[in-house]
Amino acid sequence: MVFFRRLMAVAALACSVSAGAQMLSRPGWAGSGMSSDPWWQHAVIYEIYPRSFQDSNGDGIGDLKGITQRLDYLQSLGVDAIWLSPIYPSPQVDFGYDISDYTAIDPQYGTIEDFDNLVQEASRRNIRVLMDLVLNHTSDKHAWFTESASSKSNAKRDWYIWRDGKGTGADGKPAPPNNWQSLFGHSAWQYDAKSGQFYYHYFYPQQPDLNWRNPQVKQAMFDVARFWLNRGVAGFRLDAIDTLFEDQSLADAKVLDGTNEFGDPNTDKSLQTRLPEIHGVLHDLRSVINAAPGQRLLVGEVYTKDAADLAQWYGLHNDELQLPMDTGVGFTNKLDAAAFRQKLEAAQTQLHGNTPLLVFDNHDNPRSWDRYGDGKHNKEIARVLATILLASRSSSLMYYGQELGMSTSTPERKEDVKDPIGVLGWPKEKGRDGERTPMQWDGGAQSGFTRAAKPWLPIPMSSMTVNVEAEQKDNQSLWKWYQDLIALRRSRRAMREGQQILLNHDADNALVWVRKHQGVTATSPAVVVACNLSDKPVVLHLRDEIKKLGLRGQFLRSLMRSDYGMGPMNLDEVKLEPFGVYVGEIHY
Numbered sequence: 001m002v003f004f005r006r007l008m009a010v011a012a013l014a015c016s017v018s019a020g021a022q023m024l025s026r027p028g029w030a031g032s033g034m035s036s037d038p039w040w041q042h043a044v045i046y047e048i049y050p051r052s053f054q055d056s057n058g059d060g061i062g063d064l065k066g067i068t069q070r071l072d073y074l075q076s077l078g079v080d081a082i083w084l085s086p087i088y089p090s091p092q093v094d095f096g097y098d099i100s101d102y103t104a105i106d107p108q109y110g111t112i113e114d115f116d117n118l119v120q121e122a123s124r125r126n127i128r129v130l131m132d133l134v135l136n137h138t139s140d141k142h143a144w145f146t147e148s149a150s151s152k153s154n155a156k157r158d159w160y161i162w163r164d165g166k167g168t169g170a171d172g173k174p175a176p177p178n179n180w181q182s183l184f185g186h187s188a189w190q191y192d193a194k195s196g197q198f199y200y201h202y203f204y205p206q207q208p209d210l211n212w213r214n215p216q217v218k219q220a221m222f223d224v225a226r227f228w229l230n231r232g233v234a235g236f237r238l239d240a241i242d243t244l245f246e247d248q249s250l251a252d253a254k255v256l257d258g259t260n261e262f263g264d265p266n267t268d269k270s271l272q273t274r275l276p277e278i279h280g281v282l283h284d285l286r287s288v289i290n291a292a293p294g295q296r297l298l299v300g301e302v303y304t305k306d307a308a309d310l311a312q313w314y315g316l317h318n319d320e321l322q323l324p325m326d327t328g329v330g331f332t333n334k335l336d337a338a339a340f341r342q343k344l345e346a347a348q349t350q351l352h353g354n355t356p357l358l359v360f361d362n363h364d365n366p367r368s369w370d371r372y373g374d375g376k377h378n379k380e381i382a383r384v385l386a387t388i389l390l391a392s393r394s395s396s397l398m399y400y401g402q403e404l405g406m407s408t409s410t411p412e413r414k415e416d417v418k419d420p421i422g423v424l425g426w427p428k429e430k431g432r433d434g435e436r437t438p439m440q441w442d443g444g445a446q447s448g449f450t451r452a453a454k455p456w457l458p459i460p461m462s463s464m465t466v467n468v469e470a471e472q473k474d475n476q477s478l479w480k481w482y483q484d485l486i487a488l489r490r491s492r493r494a495m496r497e498g499q500q501i502l503l504n505h506d507a508d509n510a511l512v513w514v515r516k517h518q519g520v521t522a523t524s525p526a527v528v529v530a531c532n533l534s535d536k537p538v539v540l541h542l543r544d545e546i547k548k549l550g551l552r553g554q555f556l557r558s559l560m561r562s563d564y565g566m567g568p569m570n571l572d573e574v575k576l577e578p579f580g581v582y583v584g585e586i587h588y
């Protein structure tokens, strides 16, 4: 999978006044009670892939009205915010990540009124809305690019990265300026016969990169951000933020061993990604965010090699991203307690006190259900992952359907593939359709997603049993586990803001931690979270370790247990079945 591969390679409204004079009601999202910390330090953010969440008009494609219809569901799950993958007008080559107009809504998703209504209805339920902001590139159908491409002397020529090639190549065709490759396959340079120059694209050729060295580009994009902030969005998820700048030397990339799934030689991407200039842009964008009333937020899509690397994205003075994604933990891709322990500990100790944003699932990677599942205990394993995601000291990013245990449904035939990288890379790269299938609301033929006979991606067979309706009725479902964990984050101080202290239990492949907040008392106790990452039963003796933390403890009062047993637990005999989880308060 291309994104995971990239990860590995790197390891190498307060709702103010909307644009018109319309006043949106002041949302109820001032905070959820227990502390005065900014909301995003304890948030559960739910990613919605709008095409696949809920179709309201029967065309087989999800839309904004559909999302609004499902807000009660999101409220019952307990999420603080939703992040919408791009809903702007787009030729949909990269399903919205190729934007042709940044200040409008794609008609297939609805209208700007539908959007305003969604924001308002969400805020009524104390749910904030985050937009996806694609800064690196536009669609090739964006007016900025068509102007830029119209002639070498056009005023917007320099808004994109146009360069001369290197004459004629061995194949008789114009040779690109260098050997840089697109993440989505083949050369990153596209020849334009009209002007005889090439333009640069890190992603698809239909996604030309903007030239962030031109101050007008920055100005235009910051105006876009203000437009949506004024409409009441709570902030942005910044797409592919590490790709904003390229090395000006245009020197060839180092060629590495082997070939990628598109058949191209592997190349080092350090001249194309993660240039230091990005930090200046993030710093200035943070000022734009901060200038808006309410606690607005910048989330960033970054894949980093370790916590020290991740720490840089917060900014030297915590003045860049509030929440860069911490993919280290969620993409461990192995049920290895020692590895999780090390990464969770690093997130607590190496981010200078900043909040990690844990994430296991998104629209670019096979679902965690399949990446971690052993085919036999997938549900139990999913419960463990949910616990790591939601019972850690972190903000938590989840992806629609994760709470149900939706699985990856990769197309079996090339002709069924919708994601272009799956067509280009078939069969080594089958694209990202598998993790983008429609939300599974009920067990009906179209899973409650649409009334169309043919949704844009097929409804997985698993929807007959894995669906919201069935799981909400079942007290022992994965859905209920998610709901209970989210509720605990709200109701227990320790779970909301307590430090996360990892205990040493590698030997059993058990992952155990204590959440301890300032001012632990008998009525506001610390909490133990214990996960068995093995297929054998485990018994943990925790009394001594808990004592060492300076905590008084006699017994554990159970809050959540995957064996659904009742009653308290002996501190010296915490029993976990294979892949079992136990959460309990330390009482004395």
Ligand code: GLC
Residues within 6 Å of the ligand: 094, 097, 098, 134, 203, 239, 240, 301, 363, 364
């Ligand atoms: C991000 C998005 C991905 C998209 C790419 C190009 O990585 O998450 O879906 O294809 O950027 O915009």
Ligand code: CA
Residues within 6 Å of the ligand: 055, 056, 057, 058, 059, 060, 061, 062, 063, 108
């Ligand atoms: Ca629709």
